[in-house]
Amino acid sequence: MSHLDTLPAGLRQAQPLLWHNPTLRPAADALAACAYGRADIEAAIARWQRFAPLLARLFPDSVAADGRIDSPLLPQTDTCGQPLWVKADHALPITACIKARGGVYEVLCHAEELALAAGLLPPGSSYTVLAGAPARALFARHRILVGSTGNLGYSVGVMARALGLGVEVHMSHDAKEWKKQRLRALGAGVVEHQGDYALAVAAARDSAASDEHAYFIDDESSLLLFFGYAAAAWDLAPQLAAAGLRPTPEQPLRVYLPCGVGGAPGGVAFGLKCLFGDAVQCVLVEPVASPCFLLRLASGDDALSVYDIGLDNRTVADGLAVPRASATVAGIVGPLIDAVVTVSDASLLAELRHQWRQHGLRLEPSAAAGFVAHQLAAAQWPGAATPVVWTTGGNGLPDEVFLPLLAE
Ligand SMILES: Cc1ncc(COP(=O)(O)O)c(C=O)c1O
Incomplete structure (x- = not known):
């Protein structure tokens, strides 16, 4: 059978x-x-x-x-x-949208890792330091990539831009125009694909692989x-x-x-x-x-x-x-x-x-x-x-x- x-x-x-x-x-x-x-x-x-x-x-x-x-x-x-x-x-x-529960969270986890590695989060410090000038200067040198039908990209984009991280969102053909515009207005890069969700995710993964300052949020397999x-x-x-x-x-x-x-x-x-x-x-x-x-x-x-x-x-x-x-x-x-x-x-x-x-x-x-x-x-x-x-x-x-x- x-x-x-x-x-x-x-x-x-x-x-x-x-x-x-x-x-x-x-x-x-x-x-x-x-x-x-x-x-x-x-x-x-x-x-x-x-x-x-x-x-x-x-x-x-x-x-x-x-x-x-x-x-x-x-x-x-x-x-x-x-x-x-x-x-x-x-x-x-x-x-x-529900994707914020994952997307916002994973951006924050990445920001935490970057800040810890740079010594910006000594034990006991409030995480509000991540909104301060030294952290923003650090984040400005890094970017996040993600593939999405719209809502994960938006959640990642909003959080990343609020911290001063660069962000590039690869969108499938299903993604609605207004979601793309909203992302661009935040200063996010939006890459439009004629293909479906799986293709958009693969394109974001490839683009991140060649950039040591890039972090890929993998909607298909991220445990974060x-x-x-x-x-x-x-x-x-x-x-x-x-x-x-x-x-x-x-x-x-x-x-x-x-x-x-x-x-x-x-x-x-x-x-x-x-x-x-x-x-x-x-x-x-x-x-x-x-x-x-x-x-x-x-x-x-x-x-x-x-x-x-x-x-x-x-x-x-x-x-x-x-x-x-x-x-x-x-x-x-x-x-x-x-x-x-x-x-x-x-x-x-x-x-x-x-x-x-x-x-x-x-x-x-x-x-x-x-x-x-x-x-x-x-x-x-x-x-x-x-x-x-x-x-x-x-x-x-x-x-x-x-x-x-x-x-x-
Ligand atoms: C509004 C909405 N509901 C549900 C989902 C489903 O989430 P998942 O793709 O993680 O299954 C999505 C995914 O983008 C969504 O945008």
């Missing part, structure tokens, strides 16, 4: 579907067999805390005085009137990005408690995470399973044209892309337009993902309009994916579960981009 015979019916035909992961394992078993764990996430949280005063200093209009980058947990009801919770990363400080995202679970935990939600394996949280290459949703899922074990179900959500993570989990083949099964990777959900899943992330979280749902572009746009009109949420198409997935899962997946929809981007959409989406 070929590994393609294990693909669910309808996947190649770009039909919306709910797929249960046959390689799911009890969280405790999967985590015990994993090379990474809570300690890695706790180290990332400690690092975030060190950076907090710097973030509050650099982004006083966007980041609260405590310097934390987090979003609220909002109550909502679904179309059947049942309770549903929204983890509102579309309104995350600084860049209004991964643990930056994973720390989000620790942000959610007290919000759940404050809302009176105590998930159990009998009444689990069912968390819907929009998925591109898999880093952001995989990282968050890893953090959630570390904290809540089997009291949380992690559901990745992908466009019907770009189900790369489902393909990877169902086939076990790191090399397969959605093109290999006849799909075109064209979707209105630009942040999720990725042909091949991260092998690194799939290798870590494969046994921790409960299910994957695929959704159509039309349903994303309809949901985007609904969320704006009924609830006042300004979402980009990718970020509406969790709501659509919940509707499908509520109909096809029996069992008590409390839905949490992770909205991953959109609050920064300018009117001239957002209003036409409402009209489409």
